Amino acid sequence: MKKFLLMATAFILAASCCQHKAPKVLVLYYSQTGVTQTVAEELQARLGADIEAIQVVNPYDGDFMATIERSREEMESGVYPDLAPLQVNVRDYDVIFLGFPVWFGTYAVPIATLLNTTDFSGKKIVPFCTFGSGGLDSSERALAERLGDSEILPGYGVRAARIEAMPAELDRFLKCSGFIEGTCEPLPEFPEQKPVTEEEAAIFDAAVGDYPMIHAQAETVASRQVSGGVEYCFTGYGLTVYVLAEEEKAPVFTQVIR
Template sequence: MKKFLMAISAALVFAGCGNQQKPAAEKCSPRHSTKSLVLYYSQTHTTEKVAKLLAEAVSADLDSIVPVEPYNGTFEETVERCKKEMDGDEKPQLIKSLNVDVAEYDTVYFGYPIWCGVAARPAEAWFLRFDLRGKTVIPFCTFGSGGLETSVAVLRKMAPSVNILDGYGIRSARIDKAAEEINEFLIRNGIKEGEVAPEVPFGDKRELNDEEKGIFDAACGDYPFPLGTPVKVSSRVAKNGMEYCFVTDSKDAKGNPAQAEVYVIVSNEDGVGPEFTKVVR
């Protein structure tokens, strides 16, 4: 019975702060204080910026994952090495000892860049080696186009008995928005006290009109990798404007036809063009 009541109260905490359809302003009080660690891997320092912002925001200790054989090649060389490791053609990563004892922490903010659709190899190598049962893991990542949802699904598959939250992700091109978004993320998840505007749900998916095609092109036209052709769209009112979710006909990593969702924000502010925020494959 006690366990049942604890489960119900935990569910209420999460439902209360994460429910996207709640009509009134969301006011969340922090959960009981726990000892938190922000642990991250970063090759080119983008994820490191998010890690430092998070550590400051939640007064957590900070440490980084350092591979024994650093990835210090070019982008192409790193992609090649990453693919070989993922295919099992190269030995798995070894990680240097951390400066902290992870066993001492209740909550681990776990950060990584997205590599080939999932958490970067050194981060995954650490995650696979450490027993995180009994802790709350809050993933965060940075990416060129997207990968939070897929990478978190993979982490959950690797560690089904660990409590892994949905996490936070941001495109490296939008890193200047990280501080504001992290603040909102922490409030919505009941980690930090404060108020945020409730999230309005997206409307039904429908055919695109010419104006929406123009918004997609303006937001995504200069992205160097293909995002597909938009075939449907849904929209909702966002904090400072409108947010669009374009469904595109695209291809998966193996070149097979696949659909993706490309998210774009159109701000009300003068002089700010449509912004591509993430793709979910």
């Protein structure tokens, strides 16, 4: 009997050790004006993940210029805002989708506080962000530098002005990165950059319009077919600007890389 019990216990242990365990996923985000929150909620719904909003104890004024001034001071002084304690324990999760607005080309200051006060070591981090013109790439680099003991996976970013395109883009992003089931049609690579034609320069100008932060003229371009239209990758003045020209729609820029 004793022998039988021992064998049964060993069998149960062996069986439980090797069952595939789904990773535990948390969506953790800061959003000042609600745009990043929209992405966070979409992620939470699609992943069936837990979600928590990061709260600043002394919230930023809703006024844009006041936020610019306060956050600039905080970044320069390194005195970051206090956060309300998290309700969740990030140690309980395998993958953390970490969301923020881009401020001054990197993650918003409350995230700097979070990284100073929370242990993300050994975790997989998937950044997601919203921005006026761009900053996913630079935020990912900053996170990788700051969190040497975590794995920073490729993230998702969207311009606040294109938030209506987010659900479809996010769906593709989650399928292509294997977080949800579904087929992922790979996009063709961009071919080599070539000098822009007059027609392409007009597409660039129409997409960038009078956006105040981009004072550039396109010099070279590469384009590829995407579902519903053409995606352009323009360069000029040290910038890379991605533009989407969908059929029967005005061209828009999707992100600027500085």
